[in-house]
Amino acid sequence: QVQLVESGGGLAQPGGSLRLSCAASGFTFSSYAMSWYRQAPGKERELVATIINSGDGSTSYADSVKGRFTISRDNAKNTVYLQMNSLKPEDTAVYYCKDPRGYWGQGTQVTVSS
Numbered sequence: 001q002v003q004l005v006e007s008g009g010g011l012a013q014p015g016g017s018l019r020l021s022c023a024a025s026g027f028t029f030s031s032y033a034m035s036w037y038r039q040a041p042g043k044e045r046e047l048v049a050t051i052i053n054s055g056d057g058s059t060s061y062a063d064s065v066k067g068r069f070t071i072s073r074d075n076a077k078n079t080v081y082l083q084m085n086s087l088k089p090e091d092t093a094v095y096y097c098k099d100p101r102g103y104w105g106q107g108t109q110v111t112v113s114s
Contacts, residue, residue, distance in 0.1 A: 002026040002103045009095060009108030012087050016112070020082040022097030022105055030075040033100055036082045038093035038110075045096070049082060065091075087112045 008020040020036070033052045039045040049061045049071035059071050070083040080097055087110075094107040 002099070002101075004097050004099070004103055004105035006095065006097055006105040006108040009110045011111045011113065013114055014088060014112055016087050017083070017085045018087065018110060020084065020095055020108060020110070022080045022082075024078045024080070024097075024099070027099070029078040034071075034073060034080040035098045035100075036071060036080070037096045037098055038091075039096070039107075040090075040093040043093075048095070051080065084110070089113060 003025045005023045006020060008018060010018060012018050031053055033050055035050040036048040037045050038048050047062060048065055049059060049069055051057055051059045051071045051073050057073065061069060068084065068086045071080065073080045084091065089112050092110060092112050094109050096107045097105045
């Protein structure tokens with residue numbers, strides 16, 4: 001069965017960095033675009049970044065994270081990453097990975113606080 005398992009969340013100071021990972025199994029990972037979403041307390045889940053499955057692995061980002069976050073993938077490891085730099089308190093949220101068919105991981109908490 002399809003499984004998406006996020007890791008790498010935790011507590012970071014403003015201006016700090018974290019790297020999230022999402023390990024996929026149960027499907028042909030290289031055939032699908034992958035996305036990261038986040039949900040802050042009391043807010044709707046929002047799309048953070050997407051990486052396509054083919055060609056040059058084009059990426060897209062929410063305006064709020066552009067220039068600070070980088071999505072990447074390693075098809076040999078069936079893993080998608082989210083490198084988060086220059087973190088802000090407003091980046092505090094549960095971060096989820098998702099494939100285009102609607103499978104979600106369980107999420108990993110990111111808290112940015114001094």
